[in-house]
Amino acid sequence: MPVNQTADIRTRIGANFSAAYTGPLARLDDYKLELPALKRTVKGKLFIKQFLGLSGMQISMNKLPAGAAVPFYHQHRENEEAYIFLGGSGEMQIDGEVFAVEEGTIVRVSPAGSRTLRNISDSDLYYICVQAKDGSLNSETMEDGIKSADPVIWPS
Amino acid sequence: MPVNQTADIRTRIGANFSAAYTGPLARLDDYKLELPALKRTVKGKLFIKQFLGLSGMQISMNKLPAGAAVPFYHQHRENEEAYIFLGGSGEMQIDGEVFAVEEGTIVRVSPAGSRTLRNISDSDLYYICVQAKDGSLNSETMEDGIKSADPVIWPS
Numbered sequence: 001m002p003v004n005q006t007a008d009i010r011t012r013i014g015a016n017f018s019a020a021y022t023g024p025l026a027r028l029d030d031y032k033l034e035l036p037a038l039k040r041t042v043k044g045k046l047f048i049k050q051f052l053g054l055s056g057m058q059i060s061m062n063k064l065p066a067g068a069a070v071p072f073y074h075q076h077r078e079n080e081e082a083y084i085f086l087g088g089s090g091e092m093q094i095d096g097e098v099f100a101v102e103e104g105t106i107v108r109v110s111p112a113g114s115r116t117l118r119n120i121s122d123s124d125l126y127y128i129c130v131q132a133k134d135g136s137l138n139s140e141t142m143e144d145g146i147k148s149a150d151p152v153i154w155p156s
Numbered sequence: 157m158p159v160n161q162t163a164d165i166r167t168r169i170g171a172n173f174s175a176a177y178t179g180p181l182a183r184l185d186d187y188k189l190e191l192p193a194l195k196r197t198v199k200g201k202l203f204i205k206q207f208l209g210l211s212g213m214q215i216s217m218n219k220l221p222a223g224a225a226v227p228f229y230h231q232h233r234e235n236e237e238a239y240i241f242l243g244g245s246g247e248m249q250i251d252g253e254v255f256a257v258e259e260g261t262i263v264r265v266s267p268a269g270s271r272t273l274r275n276i277s278d279s280d281l282y283y284i285c286v287q288a289k290d291g292s293l294n295s296e297t298m299e300d301g302i303k304s305a306d307p308v309i310w311p312s
Binding site for chain 1: 168170171172173174175176177178179180181183191193194203204205208209210211212213214215216225226227228229230231232233234235236238240242247248249250251253254255257258259260261262263264265266268269270271272274284286287288289290291292293294295296297298300301302303304306308310311
């Protein structure tokens with residue numbers, strides 16, 4: 001279990017929302033994650049669920065430094081993952097297949113996919129990872145949305 | 157229903173994954189989304205689920221131009237939304253409460269939250285929106301992950 005996230009995160013809470021300011025991507029190293037089970041401390045990785053009270057997904061903001069690699073393969077029990085790459089470049093390996101990733105690459109991984117990631121470039125690699133329960137989305141996008149007929153009013 | 161997404165997206169498909177290259181954020185205007193129900197065409201909005209076969213979430217990549225505003229409030233039937241702001245600045249309004257958003261702001265909205273967004277800056281506002289079924293995440297993060305003991309091997 002990730003513990004002791006060293007985070008000084010401003011949050012704003014409403015009846016139907018919560019908001020957190022986590023800082024710019026370039027400052028992700030300010031966050032450290034202790035992983036006792038893996039006997040590791042990871043810099044540049046921030047899990048968001050606990051701060052926002054997310055109930056349908058977990059989100060992490062990630063920086064993989066130039067030359068760094070995730071040192072293990074992993075699968076999931078029931079969660080789908082989506083990796084959204086935002087800057088830098090690297091390589092992803094899934095079930096032994098290797099492909100390049102960069103800003104604009106988005107990758108879906110099924111629970112059974114054995115995955116790892118490395119950065120073989122001279123620049124830092126930034127990405128978001130989202131976990132949601134595989135097969136759990138019933139209704140989609142505009143079908144799930146309810147558009148209001150009320151005019152939008154912004155306070156002046 | 158969003159139709160006719162004008163997208164020329166390269167995808168790579170494996171047994172347990174799919175990957176798409178959607179291009180840099182700054183090129184999001186290349187994507188147009190036809191919304192017949194709303195009689196609108198939206199530029200700079202790309203829904204990802206259909207390209208990747210996502211089953212637990214929908215993801216959209218979004219650009220809201222300088223000075224632009226979402227012209228309606230909306231709620232959801234069963235999905236939680238997370239807005240992850242990546243660049244620029246703007247204001248979000250939820251249930252009448254207004255607050256600033258910028259790179260590093262992440263917002264959770266419950267299905268019932270009546271939400272809208274505007275960009276009152278001189279720069280474009282970039283954000284990712286993720287939808288997942290509210291309350292659907294059973295197991296989390298490392299508890300859901302299965303770490304392999306196999307050493308990582310990258311082909312040379």
